[in-house]
Amino acid sequence: MNEALFTANNLWMLVATTMVFIMHLGFASLEAGFVQSKNTVNILFKNSMIISIGLLTYYMYGFNLMYPGVNEGGVFGFGGFGLSLPAGESGDIAYAAGAYTYWTDFIFQGMFAATAATIVSGAVAERMKLNAFLIFAFIFLSVVYPVTGMWKWGKGWLDAAGFYDFAGSTLVHAVGGWAALAAVILLGPRHGKYTEAGIRPIPGHSMPFAALGVFLLWFGWFGFNGGSVLSANPLTVSLVFVTTALSGAAGAFTAFVSSWFLYKSHDLSMVLNGILGGLVAITAGADQMLPMQAILIGGVAGVLIPFSVVLFDKWKLDDPVGATSVHLVCGVWGTLAVGIFGSLAGWQQLWIQLYGSLAVGGFSFAMAFLVFWLLKKTIGIRVSAEAEKYGLDVAEHNMRAYYR
Amino acid sequence: MNEALFTANNLWMLVATTMVFIMHLGFASLEAGFVQSKNTVNILFKNSMIISIGLLTYYMYGFNLMYPGVNEGGVFGFGGFGLSLPAGESGDIAYAAGAYTYWTDFIFQGMFAATAATIVSGAVAERMKLNAFLIFAFIFLSVVYPVTGMWKWGKGWLDAAGFYDFAGSTLVHAVGGWAALAAVILLGPRHGKYTEAGIRPIPGHSMPFAALGVFLLWFGWFGFNGGSVLSANPLTVSLVFVTTALSGAAGAFTAFVSSWFLYKSHDLSMVLNGILGGLVAITAGADQMLPMQAILIGGVAGVLIPFSVVLFDKWKLDDPVGATSVHLVCGVWGTLAVGIFGSLAGWQQLWIQLYGSLAVGGFSFAMAFLVFWLLKKTIGIRVSAEAEKYGLDVAEHNMRAYYR
Amino acid sequence: MNEALFTANNLWMLVATTMVFIMHLGFASLEAGFVQSKNTVNILFKNSMIISIGLLTYYMYGFNLMYPGVNEGGVFGFGGFGLSLPAGESGDIAYAAGAYTYWTDFIFQGMFAATAATIVSGAVAERMKLNAFLIFAFIFLSVVYPVTGMWKWGKGWLDAAGFYDFAGSTLVHAVGGWAALAAVILLGPRHGKYTEAGIRPIPGHSMPFAALGVFLLWFGWFGFNGGSVLSANPLTVSLVFVTTALSGAAGAFTAFVSSWFLYKSHDLSMVLNGILGGLVAITAGADQMLPMQAILIGGVAGVLIPFSVVLFDKWKLDDPVGATSVHLVCGVWGTLAVGIFGSLAGWQQLWIQLYGSLAVGGFSFAMAFLVFWLLKKTIGIRVSAEAEKYGLDVAEHNMRAYYR
Amino acid sequence: MKKIEAIIRLSRFERVRDALAAIDIRFFTMTEVKGFGLQKGEHLTYRGSSYDADYIPRLQLEIVCPGEQVEEIVATLIAAARTGEVGDGKILVVDVEQMTRIRTGETGIEAL
Amino acid sequence: MKKIEAIIRLSRFERVRDALAAIDIRFFTMTEVKGFGLQKGEHLTYRGSSYDADYIPRLQLEIVCPGEQVEEIVATLIAAARTGEVGDGKILVVDVEQMTRIRTGETGIEAL
Amino acid sequence: MKKIEAIIRLSRFERVRDALAAIDIRFFTMTEVKGFGLQKGEHLTYRGSSYDADYIPRLQLEIVCPGEQVEEIVATLIAAARTGEVGDGKILVVDVEQMTRIRTGETGIEAL
């Protein structure tokens, strides 16, 4: 390993870090666009605080919970509080065999961490108490995300079992999606969404911000998936770029076609969710697929989206931004797809993918349910009906998002 | 060629790819800002679908039409459907002499492809039928863009003739601009734009989104031009950054000054278009110019913009976002400028630039005219007057872009 | 030094350049969000022109004023007009010992330049005459920024004295902040801000744009600080990423907590300013701090913000976007912090940091005051009360930012 | 023919709309207005200064009806819009001299 | 002195404005309002659920004029605003007791 | 009971509000309206074409008051809203047959 290659590898990981950072802006914009204007400050506030909480907890203990360096093959490990640069060569070029430095390792993984909580943020929008959400995010990022992450990426039991999740269809997206599902169940729908007369959609207040968010997320995904190669290996990173781009493109296209057949409408919100669905789905196997397989995986995700959005609505599970459809449904699909398409495909792998997905999902759902339930019984998780009517911006923040 | 240099080169091409991707967001924001709010969903929808169509068609055959690897010096070639990694070394470091991988080649070029259609999207905004536009985009990206691209970048006849177009003032921007002109002619102006009482401007609904779009485009242009070096060669890429930055800056400045002299107003929309004009103009020769020459090229473009906007309006060619002025006029100017300034300057070169520009432009215009004309005669290209009044968002998408 | 490492280093500097470029969009969005909608075109216009003026003046003489290459240890030097690539090796790999090319040096530094003027733009928003501002920006970028920059980065007297300012807490942010203070003093508050009945806040018109701006600034800061390493050195750049991220996160958190204790409100505008405060503060010593020290520095900045915002308001210094609190107060704090925390800490260093900060600040304040005062006595710096009421968009630009 | 102008709370709109539908009021016009007054608006903070918005966003409904229906409509509005807290709003009744339906040119009761 | 209040379609605004100018109505005031009612608003879809907006955006024009001009203005409005389809809107005439021009303090017809 | 409708300049709003408070007018309703007319609106340019906005944004205030207070309020409005330039706006007085306070159901003067 030479210095120049080390520098190029590390450089890519850092650039990818900034792209993952931009995903937080993507989420913030998307969610802001998909809520009513009276709840916009609230969603922006939550997304700002999540990055802060995510980075700080990951610094304090999250990184060492997820990558404990001990208890390989196990379900839990802890490498100690804080960060300290390993001494000598092992803190420099030798740390990851010339792929990145210790600091890079932390900051790239730290940017990932907050994503899972952000997914929940969108699903509980427009009716959840701010303090309850922040406490949830803190616990979720302290316990659930790093622990399930350790199972696979921290060389825990799922990794030993052969489970494959390249960049986190399960470990990031489905983890967030399952928690979102738990939250939505306990929280109940927004007032006026499910009436006797049927479902009354509550349209988001700004499609430009929603579209801005999706494009930024797509941009960031090149760093999210491309950085998960964990080096700048030319062939692998470029393949990941191709599969990521084509899967998103296919998701857009099939969401467009299927929502036209289903609802006779050119629904922008569906196409945007279709792009995200394609991106979530390819994430588990972005480095294992050929272009055509990426198109198939994304294409299926784009069809799943309109069905699943409507299904969740039929079950009266009210998710203002479609987080469960995008991150949970397509996250599971993408995880399974690794056993169906690509170089790892096979019944054995499919089975591992299935139970890995269920194990992680079950743990995340159960823990999130527990936390939300405890919060509900204690400080309460839902704002008053009056505050919901009036909007969380004034009720929780004494601010408005827009003035003339 | 060593592994480290290969990695650094390829890394730059991939980063540049993401920056070109962001240009699609730039176009979407700019166009959204420059249309009325009642047509915002429509423009966002078109821009989302164009990326999808662009990437998928480029995967299916576009890449192999544009870079057929056969029929050098010719006008047409086809390398077969789909993508497949060349075997052995030729699919890796040897593919482009250590500059990038096969996959990188595809994805960088694929991101470029959709740009040309996006340019048309803005020009036909607020009155064109969605399905007709999508069919046009599909045909345009399948046939026109890759074929004219092949003439130069795919080692076709223009390349053999010595035509120079570094990053696509002609091959991307003017191609899109000529097609936009054809569309605008066949489509006719928006209702109420040209009245007996004179020109009634129809101002865009959001200057912040327009400005956001232009800044994002400028950002992306560093990847568009810088990536067109097709390696991370330090001196060339950094020179391209300098010329790109200075040309945009000069375009802003001269558009500011000239629109003040012409209209006694500090018109933000002109300054924004001036920046873009400067960027389009430098694109053909970004690697051939000294800084001062870049300033001159951008400066002339910034003056061309206010004149050409007004001229197109005088001819009753209604282009809501100024795509023809920016991409066509400045694209032609930039192509010619390669024969006037910089290391290639000379009468011989100027002559080649001129006929290359006309050949490509003529083909693009004729093909686009034909396609639009056929669409007009069959399914129709223009929405009903009632739908135009009401806005395409409700008429074509059953949605609104904004809710309180 | 080998070609590959040179390429990787130079690549990072160019990527960092694009990220610094995006900061201009960040500033434009943030400032647009924090002003009233009737002044939005004006702020976007100013920010567009500042980049243009900044790059062009930096090309013409700024670069050679700031890095004159003569008069080391002095207070002023000038290396001649324009740019010209040094001949032979010294214009290529040897220019900066393989870290970057001559062109890269210029463009990275040129992107920095405009930042200082942008800071002033926000502080004088909603009431300053456009032409007076543009003249100020021109003079400020021609004289003040490059000269004080030379004192430290151009190897002038402060550098010789041992002053440390890694990426510009003082040289960029405080320089801009002090000038902003001078401007605010001479300009006076917006009508209706300080009434007999007390302070009447004039809320910004779009929190989504404000938040978008802050996230983009944070993104750009990774290039601003990371690029200031002036090579892609893996360990240093990655440490800078960690300190930059954690300081911003800590600023958000403490601004959240302290504004809750102070005002019993979850004020998004405070959290956003807290993030920026943390980023400004870490800038002076981003490469000298351990993660925990970065958290402390950012944490203190996040507490300073709410106090200082209120203090400036008490002194009737009306700064619509909080530029003085963010860039001046936290810039000074960050500069001093280099003497308190990190590898340089010590009384001696603290003393140098203090007088360096005062020297630069004093010069910037005095020069800005002089320029504004001269402008006030000649063409006037403030729009008429009627124009202020009506909004600068119509009064100065004959445009509106929004239409339905 | 009378015109009833009611200024109500945002949060009561759905109730009022449904109550009007129940007594067969098929059409009305709504405008978003701002109510100024002693009531004091929302308590807001911005960048550390707290202040009371000097207005409260409200909805103004306009309903044209025959004179004899006024009483019923006013009673319905009160029932649906009332919370009992200060700030519930007002109902005005104004005389309308003539009403015309644009589509047909009919005037008077038929135009309703 | 009378006040004419007309509720019209968005799409007829330019015609109405020009028609009023043609009969020398030099000033009027416009408000953006929402028309609720049986008419059913636009048919919209969002994330797979389709629904009818319960209102249609409309414009309300207010024109103050001398009593004798009412007939002409109403006729002009009908001619310009009419499409013949349901939803063309209404025109009210209300009595104004007094009108004052702020600039001069003039009242009555001179204030027009 | 009368209703005063005043159409004023945006820039005079704060003065008017304070002047009303000074004569103890505690409540009023405000709507953002567009004034069309010969006055010509702002002179605007966009992408090189200049044009006059055909309207000027204005504010409409509605104040309900007992008949005997009309004169004082109108005088106050004129004093506060007047600039003396063309475009200062108008004040209408309309008769209100009945006013009801939603909170209590009181009508007439008590409802004020």
Ligand SMILES: Nc1ncnc2c1ncn2[C@@H]1O[C@H](COP(=O)(O)OP(=O)(O)O)[C@@H](O)[C@H]1O
């Ligand atoms: N005299 C008035 N003229 C015009 N509008 C009024 C008047 N009085 C009240 N309003 C409107 O009614 C709204 C609510 O009235 P308010 O007096 O607060 O309710 P309550 O009758 O319960 O005390 C106010 O915000 C204002 O818009």
Ligand SMILES: Nc1ncnc2c1ncn2[C@@H]1O[C@H](COP(=O)(O)OP(=O)(O)O)[C@@H](O)[C@H]1O
């Ligand atoms: N009784 C009413 N009171 C107040 N506004 C009304 C009333 N009837 C109709 N409107 C307004 O007029 C608009 C159009 O009326 P509509 O009855 O649909 O037209 P048409 O007369 O052609 O049937 C409605 O949207 C509503 O805003």
Ligand SMILES: Nc1ncnc2c1ncn2[C@@H]1O[C@H](COP(=O)(O)OP(=O)(O)O)[C@@H](O)[C@H]1O
């Ligand atoms: N006849 C009218 N009917 C309705 N609104 C009117 C009428 N005349 C004037 N207005 C409103 O008053 C505003 C100002 O009136 P204008 O005549 O310009 O002021 P001035 O009385 O100083 O000449 C206009 O913009 C318009 O909104």
